[in-house]
Amino acid sequence: MEKIPMTVRGEKLLREELEILTKRRPLISQAIGEARELGDLKENAEYHAAREEQGICEAQIRDIEYKLSVAQVIDVTKMQNTGKVIFGTTVTLIDVDTEEEVTYQIVGDDEAEIKAGRISVNSPIARGLIGKMQDDEVTIVTPGGTREFEIAEVAYI
Structure with a gap:
C-alpha cells in the first residue's frame, strides 16, 4: 500500500470532515425511517432522496477513512530548515x-487550493521545485509555458 503525503493541517481537516459525516449518519437514518412511514416506497421521493444521501455520506466516509489509513503525515515544523524545498x-x-x-x-x-497559496506536490510547479535550494534559479514547464523563478525563501512553517 503506497503512502500518500499529507500535512498536519490536511490530516486535521480530514478528521474534522469525518466527524461531521459520522454525526450525520443517525440523522439520515432517522429521515429514512420517517420517509418509510409515509407508505409506498416505490413512489416515495423523500425515501429515495434520503437513501441517496445515505449512499453519498457512506461513500465519503469510506473515502476519508481510506485516505487517513494510507496517509503519511509530514510535519515540516519539526524538521531542520536546510533551505531545501520538500513536501x-x-x-x-x-x-x-x-x-x-x-x-x-x-x-x-486533497489539500491543494491555489487561491489560498497551496499547490499539489504533483503540480508542475511543485515537481520543478522539489529538491531545489533557496537562492536557486529554476525553469519550470507549465501548461501556460516555460517560466523561470528564483527561489527567494524556503520556510519550514
Whole structure:
C-alpha cells in the first residue's frame, strides 16, 4: 500500500470532515425511517432522496477513512530548515521576467487550493521545485509555458 503525503493541517481537516459525516449518519437514518412511514416506497421521493444521501455520506466516509489509513503525515515544523524545498515547505518565488513574487505551500492533492497559496506536490510547479535550494534559479514547464523563478525563501512553517 503506497503512502500518500499529507500535512498536519490536511490530516486535521480530514478528521474534522469525518466527524461531521459520522454525526450525520443517525440523522439520515432517522429521515429514512420517517420517509418509510409515509407508505409506498416505490413512489416515495423523500425515501429515495434520503437513501441517496445515505449512499453519498457512506461513500465519503469510506473515502476519508481510506485516505487517513494510507496517509503519511509530514510535519515540516519539526524538521531542520536546510533551505531545501520538500513536501510541506512554504516557498517564496520571484518570477525572473516580471519580478512578481508568489508564495506557495507544497501540499497533498486533497489539500491543494491555489487561491489560498497551496499547490499539489504533483503540480508542475511543485515537481520543478522539489529538491531545489533557496537562492536557486529554476525553469519550470507549465501548461501556460516555460517560466523561470528564483527561489527567494524556503520556510519550514
